Amino acid sequence: MKMFSVSHKTAFVVDHCPYMAESSRQQVECDVLTKSRGQGMIPLAPVSKSLWTCAVECSMEYCRILYDVYPLKKLINYIVSDSEFHILNSWRQEDQSTHELMSALAAVGPPNPQEDPECCSVLHGLVAAVESLCKITEYQHEARTTLMDTADRVANRGRIICLTNAKSDTHVRMLEDCVQETILEQNKMAAGSDRLMPIQQCELVLVHIFPQGEDTLVSDRPKKEVSSLLTSQVHSVRAGRHLATKLNILVQQHFDLASTTITNIPMKVRLLSSEEQHANTSANYDVELLHHRDAHLEFFKSGEVLRINNNLGLAIKPLHGLKETVTLKWCTPRTNSVELHYCTGAYRISPTDVNSRPSSCLTNFLLNGRSVLLEQPRKSGSKVISHMLSSHGGEIFLHVLNSTRSTLEDPPSISEGCGGRVTDYRITDFGEFMRENRLTPVPESPDTEASGKPPAERAKAQLERYTRYWPMIISQTTIFNMQAVVPLANLIVKESLSEEDLLTCQKTVYNLVDMERKNDPLPISTVGSRGKGPKRDEQYRIMWNELETLVKTHVAGSERHQRVLDCIIACRSKPPEEEERKKRGRKREDKEDKAEKNINKDSEDKSWQESERLKGALERGKEEQGESEVIKDSPDSPEPLNKKPRLEEIQLPEKAKGPVSLLTMWTNRITVANSRKHQEFAGRISSVNNKAELYQHLKDENGMDLHENGKATR
Known part of the structure; x- marks a missing residue:
């Protein structure tokens, strides 16, 4: 890591040529006390600042903000350029204050409009700014002295901010070429000097200032890399409040402010x-x-x-x-x-x-x-x-x-994540992951150097492979909860697979296909879902998708990784007739489920109705039993016509035989009631196979056996 960024040294170059004395045409009212002014007093006329005044005020605001936020280690070197350059301060910390800069600017004074513009140029200031960036600051010297063995870590980078009134885009490119040539020359001089450092990176920010009411002759341009040592950007801004706002934005961008x-x-x-x-x-x-x-x-x-x-x-x-x-x-x-x-x-x-x-x-x-x-x-x-x-x-x-959890309290529980209270983190798997990726010191040897990569780089590469796809929560994964996928998951993260590893991965895929054929259940999480979760086909579809995602993240490792992915794609793709059969099976299962639900619902309704009927019949049977105890008829006398059959005499079907219709119950009841109204015919009682036998005593008297045709036989 290089020390001292570009923001460590900033060189301000302000153009002091005669054209900077031109008015900015932004009027400033001096007489604001209109109500307190007496009658007859002539109000003061408004004034306007020059381009030089606007540039100085805005650059001083830039410096003030920087010194307020960064009182140390952020240095500014202020340079004024006209017929020659004027360096107003140095890189020393005691010269870094707005009071010193304002005193020096007061001594310089405003630009002289009568001066020959041909003798003045902002190039003098830009050359001086590049030379100033090559000088070593106190902080750089201290760092180089402390890090004698690794002095190359002390970088020399800086920024040049130039406030000028450019003529055209061609003029801007000429200024950039001048800075580029000066950097190359100064780096050659600094290579053999102990008091100078070559510039490793320089940012040039050109701010073109023009009066209000005029059209700009210079177009804005974002940051552009002129060379490996120089980057440049151009801002075309109107003088006055627009310039103040632009420099306010630049100081935030340059020093990471908000x-x-x-x-x-x-x-x-x-x-x-x-x-x-x-x-x-x-x-x-x-x-x-x-x-x-x-x-x-x-x-x-x-x-x-x-x-x-x-x-x-x-x-x-x-x-x-x-x-x-x-x-x-x-x-x-x-x-x-x-x-x-x-x-x-x-x-x-x-x-x-x-x-x-x-x-x-x-x-x-x-x-x-x-x-x-x-x-x-x-x-x-x-x-x-x-x-x-x-x-x-x-x-x-x-x-x-800290508006959330106090840093003085106990550390938060692992179940309290950014998404709320989570209780199913893969804690055991994470412990195993840490054991597999432990770092150990490796001594330097020719073997380690011949391997190509340093041990630290190999460790980073392994950690990157292991974390390409690693779900943190148990409910968000399926394959990492299956013991059958463990061999493939452990091998697929390797940088290269051997032939034996490839066979193991293919065998794992075939075992998953066999599990799907047997319709074995999978450890699918039902968190956040209603019912029993997805059906078996959906479970395997989720499993295959996740397995394919895992392998695709490592498919660029070697050719054998691609063969594992091809095996998965080939095994999960089924023939069209099998897919159609499975669809028909799923439709049949859905219909059977619906029919079973309807039957269960109808049987529940009928059983409830039957229980209500039995309750009413039981109550009526008790009433009739009380009447039969009072009225005792002889066995030969027929029962009264209005006598109702008792409940015990009604043969009710058993519950196991299924529901009984209302017609069957009514027919049984009528049959029992009719049987009590008269004494049954004797021939019907002694009938055989529903046929009454005639002349029953004839055989006993005559000893003859009669057949159906009426003829007697001995």
Whole structure:
């Protein structure tokens, strides 16, 4: 890892040629006290700043924000270019302040419009900027001294920001070529010097400034790689507030800053004595602050969700239509620091508009020892306090409060994941995974060097292969819950397969085909599904899909991996007639299931109706039994006509024989009732095979046996 990024050294080159004295044509009103001005007084005429003044003010704002957020290790070298270059400060830390730069700029003064423009050029400043980047800073020298054995880790990279008024795109390309040639020359000189370092990377940011109301002669261009040492980008900006906004965006991009707007800040408004009727009124103000992006790290992790859905109620909105800002709401300030929440980070802040009255009141309020809590604006629910503003040692910090789980508490349970409480993690499999991927120290030897890759690289490659497809939850996988798939799953992650490994994988696939033929059940999870889960065919389809996904992630390893995938595709593809047969079988099973459900429902209804009928018949039988005990008739006398048969005499079918119709029950009842109305005919009682026998006593008297034709035989 190279030390010292491009943002370590920034060289500002501001054009001081006569054409920079031209007016920006943005008028500034000086007489704003219109109501307090007496009669007869002539109002002051508006003024406009020059291009030089706009460039100096905006570049100073760039430096102020940088020094506020990064007081150390972020250095600026300010250079003014006209007929020659003027270096206003050095890379030393004590020269890094806006006070030093403003004093030096005051000594330089505004550009002279009467000076010969042919003698002035911004090229002098660009050449001086490249030479300045080759100089070693105090931090680079300290790092090189500390890392004597690995001094090559100390990189020399930097950025050049040039504020000028270019003539055309051709002029811009000429400036880029000049910087490129100067870098090559300086690198040759620095190669044999101990006080200089060759430039390894340089970023050139050209900002073309032109007056308002005119058309630009230079077109914008995004970052372009001119060579391996130089990248360039061009911004064409109108002077005035547009230039200030552009440099504000650039400082955020160059130093990884973010914007936060604090809303609903209560502030007392004290107006002039002529308007005492409106004095001491209160209003709410907004103040924009810049700070390091890590203060909103949790927000930017799910930035698209917050921008589109706004699920958390956090407002990330464009500011002035050019950049984004995170909106946080002012809370009632706390005076006692003991009551404040613990924080997980503190970052310096810098107001965007430091001279505005709301920013001044907020900074004075915080510098007096007060602290302010900031909450996320939410559409519903309780408020969430996520940040805090407080000062330490005369500097204001934005503290990040942990609004979820405290870092001082016990570590969270493994069953508490980001998606809620999950209890079916593959904990045992993960332990086995860690054992298979343990790192051990390997001594350097010719064998390890001859293998091609260092041991660390081989370990990373193995870890990458093992994690290409590795479900974390048991309910999200099928094949990793099957013992039959273990041989294939352990072998397919290897970098190369032997012929024996290929046969083992194919044998595993054939075993799965045999399981499907036998219709064996699979360990399919039913979490979140109703009923018994998917049917058997669906279970095997899920299993084959997951197995194919696992093998496809490793198919680029070797030819044998592809043969395993071909085997799976061939085994899971069935003939059309078998598929049609299975479809018919599934349809028949569905029909049988529906019919069985209907039969069960009808039998339940009929059994309930039969039980109700039996209950009524039992009650009637008890009443008739009471009447029969009172009226005792002789056995020869017929029963009364209105005598009803008792329940015991009705032959009810058994439940095992199935349901009995109402007609059958009624016929049985009528038959029993009719049998009690008269004495049965004697011939019918002694009949054989439903035929009555005539002349029963004739055989006994005469000893003759009569046949059906009436003839007697002895």
